[in-house]
Amino acid sequence: MLHPSEMPARLAAFLAAEVPGAGEVAVHSYEVMTGGYSRLLARAEVSWRAGGDEQRRTFVLRGDPPPERTLIFTDRRTEFEVVRAMAANGVLTPDAHHFDDGGRLATPTILLDFSPATSLLVDLAGRVAPVELTRPLAEAAASFHRIPLTELPARLERPASAEAYLTDRIDEWRRTAAAHVEALPILQYVAAWLDAHRPAPVPLSLIHGDFQSSNLMVTADDRIVVLDWELAQIGDPREDLGYFKAVAQAAPPDLIGLDESAFCTRYNELMGFSDEQVNPAVIAYFLILGVIGTVRRLLEAGAAFSRGENTSLNAVFNARNVMFGQSMWLQFSEQLEQAFAAAKEA
Amino acid sequence: MYVRPSTEQIIEGACRELDEQVLPLLDAGSPASVLVQQMVQLLRGCAVRAAHEIAWMHEETAAIVEAVAGIDDDATAAALAAYRAAPAGGLHLDEVAHRYDLASQALGAAVEAAYRSGDVAQQESLRALLRARSANEMAVVGALELVGRG
Numbered sequence: 001m002l003h004p005s006e007m008p009a010r011l012a013a014f015l016a017a018e019v020p021g022a023g024e025v026a027v028h029s030y031e032v033m034t035g036g037y038s039r040l041l042a043r044a045e046v047s048w049r050a051g052g053d054e055q056r057r058t059f060v061l062r063g064d065p066p067p068e069r070t071l072i073f074t075d076r077r078t079e080f081e082v083v084r085a086m087a088a089n090g091v092l093t094p095d096a097h098h099f100d101d102g103g104r105l106a107t108p109t110i111l112l113d114f115s116p117a118t119s120l121l122v123d124l125a126g127r128v129a130p131v132e133l134t135r136p137l138a139e140a141a142a143s144f145h146r147i148p149l150t151e152l153p154a155r156l157e158r159p160a161s162a163e164a165y166l167t168d169r170i171d172e173w174r175r176t177a178a179a180h181v182e183a184l185p186i187l188q189y190v191a192a193w194l195d196a197h198r199p200a201p202v203p204l205s206l207i208h209g210d211f212q213s214s215n216l217m218v219t220a221d222d223r224i225v226v227l228d229w230e231l232a233q234i235g236d237p238r239e240d241l242g243y244f245k246a247v248a249q250a251a252p253p254d255l256i257g258l259d260e261s262a263f264c265t266r267y268n269e270l271m272g273f274s275d276e277q278v279n280p281a282v283i284a285y286f287l288i289l290g291v292i293g294t295v296r297r298l299l300e301a302g303a304a305f306s307r308g309e310n311t312s313l314n315a316v317f318n319a320r321n322v323m324f325g326q327s328m329w330l331q332f333s334e335q336l337e338q339a340f341a342a343a344k345e346a
Numbered sequence: 347m348y349v350r351p352s353t354e355q356i357i358e359g360a361c362r363e364l365d366e367q368v369l370p371l372l373d374a375g376s377p378a379s380v381l382v383q384q385m386v387q388l389l390r391g392c393a394v395r396a397a398h399e400i401a402w403m404h405e406e407t408a409a410i411v412e413a414v415a416g417i418d419d420d421a422t423a424a425a426l427a428a429y430r431a432a433p434a435g436g437l438h439l440d441e442v443a444h445r446y447d448l449a450s451q452a453l454g455a456a457v458e459a460a461y462r463s464g465d466v467a468q469q470e471s472l473r474a475l476l477r478a479r480s481a482n483e484m485a486v487v488g489a490l491e492l493v494g495r496g
Contacts, residue, residue, distance in 0.1 A: 185454035187454075320388075320391070
């Protein structure tokens, strides 16, 4: 993927070795795709003969950029295993078929099904009533949040408890502040504020980690397809809901906010959660908490640029999102404080 | 030295040329087009910074020092002492940024202390400083366009 001109030959040799009984492997096209934030993406049309029949497939290749252009260091094998687990548990996502550690495709790469669904962002641009997708969004989130932990890849770290996880996640704001190249008191504010307003706990589950419109697609019958599992981990499922809402503030529409009551009702119904565990105020709490993983990675990439360790302008460009985020954290934390105070008085 | 046109004006002029002369030559959605759009947004932020950042850091620093001076907290006091020990007065960007960084460390410590103690008035006065800081940063960011995604 690092050298697109070499890829057809590399891919043909890779598939010839990977697909049992495959012969006459041909790569008919190989196109670099845009839209990948942290990974290199390409689309390949391939065919091979197996048992006398011709098989034609369209794969999406998702691989690591070179280290000096890398914004986020994540593990392709873990992502491959997560995608397999999602597909096996009925989550609507393009299944992963092959993984290469970089030995044959020049960089760690996953081969996924190409999805014919429409990008959610493209769909929303032409949709008259986006609120139609609020319930499907709740169903998409619940589809992977409710998978038992025992079904998830063993290489995903299991936190000791939901409470310990939340504490660690809050402390991640402080650790991020301490590790950055300049003082960012907003991060300490957020940590202190989150600590002071903890919500009722829910059980740990798989979280997507980058659950936002640009990682979603829509099928013709309005079901949501989830893409890009590189940041998946075990955590508090409400982080994904808050994260979605957070990104939607910068890139509307906010499908949750269009009908928060319908979203929470459907989500709680599928997850078996109470109104106390998931409601609009709790989602707003996680709008703040749920972005720390991304905030840390964006700041690390920006810091690496400032130290001269990363040459990707993308790192600086995306670090600006943190500035937008902090205005939102301030706004939501103040609104929530008022809501909590009003509830206490009542 | 010549200071007219200003740095801000020159950068804005470069952005205009990139927008009007370079972007139309590139395929919409191509990696090169996305990169140029990102560069334009970053350069516009640089123009704002060139015009204001030294003044903003100076103003914010003064407000922080005044707000945290009376806070009874060891970490805040230590950070404030480090700020006061730093060389004062230099107006080169690195000098101002260094003092701003030290003052910001004191603000971070003060915020944590305010939440530990539950002092709501103090929390609010420190949050006002963060709001002012955020307002300046949003002026740098401008209209956030997430080019190149999805």
